[in-house]
Amino acid sequence: MNISNSFNISASALTAQRLRMDVVSSNIANAETTRGRYVDGKFEPYRRKMVVMQPYQEGSFASALQSELGEPDVGKGVKITQIKEDQAPFKQVYNPTHPDADSNGYVSMPNVDVLKEMVDMISATRAYESNVTALNASKSMFMKALEIGK
Amino acid sequence: MNLLSGASFERLQGAIDTSNLRQKVIANNIANADTPNFKRSDVSFESMLEQEMDRNSSSLIGNRTDSRHFYIGPQSGSMVSPQVTTDETTVYNNNLNNVDMDKEMSQLAQNQLKYNALIQQLNHDIKMKRVVLEGR
Numbered sequence: 001m002n003i004s005n006s007f008n009i010s011a012s013a014l015t016a017q018r019l020r021m022d023v024v025s026s027n028i029a030n031a032e033t034t035r036g037r038y039v040d041g042k043f044e045p046y047r048r049k050m051v052v053m054q055p056y057q058e059g060s061f062a063s064a065l066q067s068e069l070g071e072p073d074v075g076k077g078v079k080i081t082q083i084k085e086d087q088a089p090f091k092q093v094y095n096p097t098h099p100d101a102d103s104n105g106y107v108s109m110p111n112v113d114v115l116k117e118m119v120d121m122i123s124a125t126r127a128y129e130s131n132v133t134a135l136n137a138s139k140s141m142f143m144k145a146l147e148i149g150k
Numbered sequence: 151m152n153l154l155s156g157a158s159f160e161r162l163q164g165a166i167d168t169s170n171l172r173q174k175v176i177a178n179n180i181a182n183a184d185t186p187n188f189k190r191s192d193v194s195f196e197s198m199l200e201q202e203m204d205r206n207s208s209s210l211i212g213n214r215t216d217s218r219h220f221y222i223g224p225q226s227g228s229m230v231s232p233q234v235t236t237d238e239t240t241v242y243n244n245n246l247n248n249v250d251m252d253k254e255m256s257q258l259a260q261n262q263l264k265y266n267a268l269i270q271q272l273n274h275d276i277k278m279k280r281v282v283l284e285g286r
Contacts, residue, residue: 006174013181053185055178072171072193072234075178078185127184130251134177137262141173144269145166149276 005074010135012056012077017128019080023049024121031112034100043100046110048086053078086111161199162272168195168232169265175234176258179249186245190254195232202230 027048030036036046056076057063067073088111096105172193182188212222242248 006170006177009174009177009181016181053182055182055185055188072232074171074174074234075182075191077178078181123184130180130183130255131177133255134180134258137258138173138177141169141262141265144266148269148272150273 006138007135009075009077010131010138012079013131014128014135016051016053016078016080017124017131020051020124021121021128023051023083024117024124027112027117028114028121031110031114031117033110034098034107036110045090045108046112048088048110048112050084050086051080052082052084054081055079159272159275162268162275164199164230164232165195166265166268166272168193169261169268171232171234172257172261173265176254176261179254180251180258183247183249183251183254185247188247188249189236189238190249191234191236193232193234195230198233199230 030046033046035043037044056079063073090108090111092106093109094105095101095107098107101107172195175191175193179190210222212220214221237248240248242250
């Protein structure tokens with residue numbers, strides 16, 4: 001039994017939530033970016049990015065060995081497997097004076113909804129906090145174990 | 151002779167190990183609180199230990215005259231090992247995840263206190279043995 005494993009589990013979640021936070025920040029920062037990517041001689045607005053999370057699983061050999069050794073199978077934390085781009089259509093805003101306006105005076109704006117991003121940000125913050133709490137609990141248990149036999 | 155291998159000592163060790171395991175499981179549940187399709191896990195130990203101790207007081211014990219015989223009734227010195235079960239039946243969230251954060255947090259606190267109590271009990275045991283050894 002190895003308690004440091006629970007540190008690793010919480011740490012993986014902290015990393016994942018931090019990355020989620022980075023993606024939210026990027027989305028909010030680029031909410032007005034009309035020149036996100038240069039495709040076929042034309043600028044395309046920024047596309048909203050989303051993270052895909054998945055429970056972390058070790059390779060089949062390690063888990064098979066562990067179950068053969070009779071150790072109960074506990075999860076290994078969480079990881080982000082992918083950062084996907086939202087394929088929703090761009091917002092069309094009428095603004096003829098904008099340098100990227102088309103011949104009808106419409107500008108394609110990024111498909112970022114700041115409200116959605118705020119909700120995601122709160123969710124990431126709360127998840128981060130609860131993982132810090134779990135990490136602190138593991139830490140204090142570890143410190144208590146050092147007192148055995150004192 | 152068996153100064154540090156009494157029944158209570160081994161039971162304490164088993165309980166501390168279980169507490170460690172439960173900490174891992176709860177940490178993993180919290181880590182995956184936002185993961186789609188994740189199902190929470192639980193550690194069952196106390197109820198199994200209780201069953202085992204009830205079984206110890208039952209009267210029917212098979213007499214083994216050959217090493218190839220099956221055990222009937224409690225085995226001497228049998229240790230209960232904790233089991234991890236996954237709750238696949240409930241859905242709590244929109245993304246088929248069933249981690250209830252309030253429950254996990256209260257279990258985290260409970261497990262921590264239990265762990266502290268167990269360590270304290272273990273230290274008490276060790277202290278008593280030290281009294282015997284030093285004779286004062």
